[in-house]
């Protein structure tokens with residue numbers, strides 16, 4: 056089961072991915088998580104990516120495509136995967152198809168989780184993430200409800216960066232809806248509902264074949 060999760064930042068891709076992992080036991084591959092770890096560890100990739108990420112801009116396609124070529128070749132990804140935050144441009148989507156087709160794989164399902172911009176802005180500005188376990192919560196969580204760790208606000212969730220991230224999404228990522236629709240694998244899902252309601256549509260979509 057090879058799944059792509061599409062949707063603006065804050066649409067709930069990570070939350071839905073966590074539920075899919077529990078149910079299907081396939082890895083969740085988030086380019087944002089990989090890049091944040093690289094920045095924290097000051098790897099060569101992290102050093103190149105940091106300024107783009109801080110500005111809410113996309114990291115250049117060639118860096119991301121090399122990173123994902125390696126990640127998708129790892130053993131755990133061969134039985135299936137959930138991609139979150141990748142692809143983000145049609146160049147990345149075409150490269151992904153090429154990489155997968157080299158060993159007879161393909162994307163089975165692209166889920167577009169749709170949430171209006173005004174709700175995205177509210178969600179992102181109140182989003183907080185656990186420094187210890189990565190749990191995503193909100194400003195209402197004084198400490199992580201999962202592990203008691205410290206909750207922090209991602210730099211790119213600050214008000215001044217959110218507008219640019221949404222503009223980048225509209226310009227570069229929204230065209231992927233047409234890309235996957237053309238490939239016959241797109242399912243659009245209303246993400247402006249309770250998590251379990253969204254998930255029930257997500258599950259129906261990935262099991263539809």
Ligand code: AMP
Pocket residue numbers: 064086087088090107108109111112113114115119139140141142143147211220
């Ligand atoms: P995310 O956690 O998915 O919102 O990603 C955080 C940031 O990482 C983005 O705003 C981009 O700067 C960078 N990033 C993540 N995934 C990609 C990608 N597929 N292509 C380019 N940049 C990315």
